[in-house]
Amino acid sequence: MTTIIQARSFTIDLPEAGHARPVINGITLDVVAGSCLGIVGESGSGKSLFSRALLGSFPEDAEVSGTLRLGAVELTSAAPETVRALRQNDVGMIYQDPRASINPVHRIEDFLIEGVVQAGMLSRSEARERAIALLRRMRLQEPEAVMRRYPDELSGGMLQRVMIAGALIAEPSVLLCDEATTALDVTTQAEIVALLNELRVELGVTLIFVTHDLELAGELCDTLCVLYAGEVMELGPTAEVLSSPRHPYTAALLESTPRLTGDATRALPSIPGVVLPLSSAAPGCVFADRCRFVTEQCTSGRIDLVTVAPGRRSRCVFDHLPEEQR
Amino acid sequence: MSGIEVRELRKTFGHRGEVVALDGVSFSVEQGGALGLIGESGSGKSTTARILLGLERPTSGEVLRDGVPYEPWRASGRQRLERARSIQIVFQDPYLSLNPRLRIVDAVRSAAELHGLTRADAERRARELLDEVGLGIRESQSTPRALSGGQRQRAAIARALAVRPRFLILDEAVAALDVSVQAQILNLLNELRRAEGVGFLFITHNLAVVRYVTDEAVVLHRGCVVELGPTERVLSAPEHPYTRDLLAAVPGSITREES
Numbered sequence: 001m002t003t004i005i006q007a008r009s010f011t012i013d014l015p016e017a018g019h020a021r022p023v024i025n026g027i028t029l030d031v032v033a034g035s036c037l038g039i040v041g042e043s044g045s046g047k048s049l050f051s052r053a054l055l056g057s058f059p060e061d062a063e064v065s066g067t068l069r070l071g072a073v074e075l076t077s078a079a080p081e082t083v084r085a086l087r088q089n090d091v092g093m094i095y096q097d098p099r100a101s102i103n104p105v106h107r108i109e110d111f112l113i114e115g116v117v118q119a120g121m122l123s124r125s126e127a128r129e130r131a132i133a134l135l136r137r138m139r140l141q142e143p144e145a146v147m148r149r150y151p152d153e154l155s156g157g158m159l160q161r162v163m164i165a166g167a168l169i170a171e172p173s174v175l176l177c178d179e180a181t182t183a184l185d186v187t188t189q190a191e192i193v194a195l196l197n198e199l200r201v202e203l204g205v206t207l208i209f210v211t212h213d214l215e216l217a218g219e220l221c222d223t224l225c226v227l228y229a230g231e232v233m234e235l236g237p238t239a240e241v242l243s244s245p246r247h248p249y250t251a252a253l254l255e256s257t258p259r260l261t262g263d264a265t266r267a268l269p270s271i272p273g274v275v276l277p278l279s280s281a282a283p284g285c286v287f288a289d290r291c292r293f294v295t296e297q298c299t300s301g302r303i304d305l306v307t308v309a310p311g312r313r314s315r316c317v318f319d320h321l322p323e324e325q326r
Numbered sequence: 327m328s329g330i331e332v333r334e335l336r337k338t339f340g341h342r343g344e345v346v347a348l349d350g351v352s353f354s355v356e357q358g359g360a361l362g363l364i365g366e367s368g369s370g371k372s373t374t375a376r377i378l379l380g381l382e383r384p385t386s387g388e389v390l391r392d393g394v395p396y397e398p399w400r401a402s403g404r405q406r407l408e409r410a411r412s413i414q415i416v417f418q419d420p421y422l423s424l425n426p427r428l429r430i431v432d433a434v435r436s437a438a439e440l441h442g443l444t445r446a447d448a449e450r451r452a453r454e455l456l457d458e459v460g461l462g463i464r465e466s467q468s469t470p471r472a473l474s475g476g477q478r479q480r481a482a483i484a485r486a487l488a489v490r491p492r493f494l495i496l497d498e499a500v501a502a503l504d505v506s507v508q509a510q511i512l513n514l515l516n517e518l519r520r521a522e523g524v525g526f527l528f529i530t531h532n533l534a535v536v537r538y539v540t541d542e543a544v545v546l547h548r549g550c551v552v553e554l555g556p557t558e559r560v561l562s563a564p565e566h567p568y569t570r571d572l573l574a575a576v577p578g579s580i581t582r583e584e585s
Contacts (some may be wrong), residue, residue, distance in 0.1 A: 017395065042504035043475065185366035185531055210503055215578035256509035258534035260561055260576060267516070268538055270509035272404060275558035 004173060004206050005031035005054065009066035010047060010076075012230075016061040020267045020281040023059075024049055025230045028305065031223075033173065036200060036207040038221030038238060040214055042253075042276045046230040047210045052175050054208065055091055056083035063245070071173065088119050088246035092167030096179040098159040102151045109147040110284040112166050121170060134165040138195060141323065157188035167219050168205070175199070193219050214253060218242050224252050228300070229276050232305055246314040249287045251321055328412075329356040329525065330378070330493060335387035337373050337549075343385065343451070347373040355542075357392075357492060361521060362536035362557055364572070365546035371529045374546075375495050378527070380409050407441060418498040420482035424470040424562060430481045431456060433467040433501035437488040445466040448488075453486040454464065458521065469536040476507035487518065491527045500535060512538045517559050531568060533576055546567050 012024040017057035024046045031037045041047045049059070056075045058064055066077045071084050096201050103169070112134075113127035128147075138161035151159060158179065166173055166182065177196065181189040197220055200207055211217050217224055217238065224241045226234040226249065234247040245251040255269040273290040276282055284299040285304055291298065297317045308319040328383045331354035339345040341519040355361040365371045378389065380398030391412065401409040417423050425433055431452050456466045458544045459480040473545035479499065486494055494513070499532050500508045516539060519526060527542050536543055536557055543560045545553040545568065553566040564570045 042506060186572060187366060187575040189577075193577075213577065214505075214577075219577050253505055256505045258505075258508070258512070258532070258538055259578075260534050260537070260573065261459070264537040264558070267513045268509040270513060271506035274476075 001050045002033045003030045004033040004071060005029075005208075006069045007067070009067045010053070010068045012046075012053065012058060012175075013063040013065070014061060014278075015063060017278075019164075019278040021230070021276075021278065021286075023230050023278065024053070027232055027268060028066075028304075029168070029225060029235060030209070031206060033227075034097060034200065034204045036209055038217035038255075039208065039210045040211055040212065040217050040224060041227035041316075042275065044229065045227040047212075047227050048178055050227070051178050051208060051210050052095075054174070054176060055087055055093060081179060088115070088121075089170055090172050091174045092170070092172040093176040093178065094160070094163045094180045095166050096182050097158065098163045099151060102159070102163065106150075106152050108149050108151070108162055109156075111151075112147070112162070112169055115171055119170075121325070124125065127169070128262065131165065133169055133242065135162070137199075138162070139163050139191075144213060150172055155310045157184055157191065160188075160192055161195070164192075164199075168203070171203075172205065174206045174208065175266060176208045176210070180209075181216065182211070182213070189216070196220060212303060214242060214250075214257060226253075231285065231286055231315065232313070233316075234312075234314045235305070236309075236314075239310060240309075244310050246318075246320065248291045248293050248318075249315050249319060252292075285317075293318065327354065327356060327379075329354060329359065330527075331390040331393075331557060332374070332378070333388050333390065335374065335389070337377065337382065343439075348384070348387075351549065351551055353551065353554060355493070355525050358508060358519070358523050358525050359542070360528060360540040361482050361541035362543040363527060363529045363546060364536060364543055366531055366572075367455045368548070369546040370549040371546055372497060373549075374526070375415065375497055375529060378493075378495065378579045379415055379578055383505075385532065389402070407512060407584075411441060411489050411491055411492045413487065413495060413496040414486035415497060416479070416486050417498045418481050418501050418524075420478035422538055423482055424478060424485070426470055426531075429467055429469055430461065430484075433481065434488050437485050440576045443487045444541045451488060452484075452486060455487055456481075457579075458518070459484045460510075468472075468574070476503055479503065479507075479511055483511075483514070483518070487524065489524060491524060492499070493527060495529065497529045499528075500530070501530065501532065508535075515539055532539060533561060533572060545572070 003151045006091055007027045007029050008028040011022045038234050039047045053236050054070060056078055064076045073082055109196055111133040115126050117124050132143045135146055140146050140161055178191040181192050199205055209221055221238045224238045225232055228249050233249045253273045271290050284301055285303045288294050288298040303315050305315040308314045333352050335351040337347050337348040343373050363371050377384050380401055383399040396410045426545055433453055434452040435448045438451045465473060465477055500511050530536055538559045545556040547568045553560055553569045
């Protein structure tokens with residue numbers, strides 16, 4: 001088991017923007033090569049910032065501290081050419097809306113092979129061959145014909161398959177998926193998730209799956225990292241986190257998710273309040289003012305992410321959720 | 327019956343009608359009732375909504391309001407206001423549907439004013455509604471830019487309700503929201519339905535969400551109704567294979583069956 005991504009107290013602060021607390025605060029985690037890490041969190045949790053950091057991209061004027069290592073590259077201090085090489089060879093990324101990240105006036109073929117040909121990694125014909133093989137692997141019918149098409153001639157699901165092929169053409173070791181299936185229909189989403197799972201098994205590519213949908217993360221991820229206000233609230237094996245959450249935030253998220261089974265007549269439990277604004281800093285837990293189990297201890301001092309069970313960490317004064325709500 | 331009924335709605339696009347968006351869609355929603363319109367991209371959900379709003383003319387078929395033929399697509403001048411009082415819509419992204427330069431309270435007030443309320447009454451109605459959807463004085467005085475996604479959606483709902491519509495079409499209205507906010511909005515919708523007596527047409531591709539806000543559900547597939555019935559029955563004992571496929575594709579459905 002080799003560790004491919006390692007973060008240690010990784011922090012992004014934007015003091016220039018007048019923020020009272022870091023946007024990413026002390027993320028510490030390891031990702032084993034070939035595994036799938038799910039990063040879940042709501043708007044403002046910092047999940048997209050973290051995934052962009054894995055591409056070596058930080059906000060302007062950011063003060064970055066701690067370490068973030070991908071393979072042999074220390075991203076927080078890497079030279080621009082190292083970062084460029086990393087994006088070219090080692091990390092692929094797909095986003096929520098494929099139509100927003102593909103040039104509409106170029107054919108699919110150009111989109112797929114331009115990068116690797118320009119970089120001198122493959123000849124045009126080699127790249128073409130690999131692109132067609134990848135499209136076929138993405139279960140696109142008649143890949144040669146797809147190569148000649150323009151983005152607007154393809155459906156959302158087809159285009160997202162093209163994007164995945166594009167992300168994989170340089171055979172990266174890590175594939176970042178930022179809400180990659182959010183805009184798709186539920187059946188198309190299921191197909192894409194099945195495809196990603198296959199790629200992981202067959203190509204051994206490491207997946208970082210960023211989503212706000214816990215159930216979806218449950219379909220694919222080995223490990224789940226629950227982010228809130230830039231901090232890791234809970235980290236552990238997906239099945240365990242979903243079936244017995246240790247952090248009140250994880251539990252509240254799971255409870256407010258509409259489900260196909262169970263009682264639908266009562267009001268859906270929701271989390272009162274809003275995410276702590278960046279302009280205010282909390283002396284204790286960042287979730288304290290929305291947490292129904294809040295104690296004095298929660299707001300008086302820093303709460304650390306601690307091991308609560310083998311392989312499981314939680315940032316809470318309780319290592320188990322208090323009884324009444326189970 | 328009192329409410330909205332659509333009969334055999336058909337809508338084709340293209341010069342020769344080669345693209346069939348709706349192929350004989352029939353369903354009804356009672357006044358104060360809530361119907362879920364479920365389907366994937368291209369199933370005809372939004373075309374149905376556009377016809378009910380009068381933005382699209384059906385190729386054939388009819389819409390009845392309280393049992394009387396209703397043709398919102400023919401409305402002109404004054405009739406348009408009347409049409410707007412029948413059915414309002416809330417879209418997925420309120421950022422695109424709220425005027426970025428108007429304060430929220432003004433956006434809601436101007437809608438009420440347009441529909442004949444005096445400025446003072448419209449102002450009162452706006453304050454009342456904004457309070458009802460859970461927006462405080464500070465949020466009401468802000469422009470959409472200063473609000474969160476959930477707050478904006480509350481504002482869009484308040485604006486839609488300003489004219490006291492009989493029906494509210496919610497077109498993927500909670501799809502872009504985080505689950506904790508989504509839960510708040512779903513609960514709000516249920517409260518509003520009770521308080522205002524407004525009927526819902528809830529358009530979504532999220533099958534779990536319809537359980538919390540609708541009594542009846544229609545499953546659309548390629549412009550056809552493939553299943554129709556009480557929401558709980560459609561989701562727990564689906565009869566059509568397409569409904570079953572949709573349910574099986576919902577994340578977590580496999581693990582749920584095992585447990």
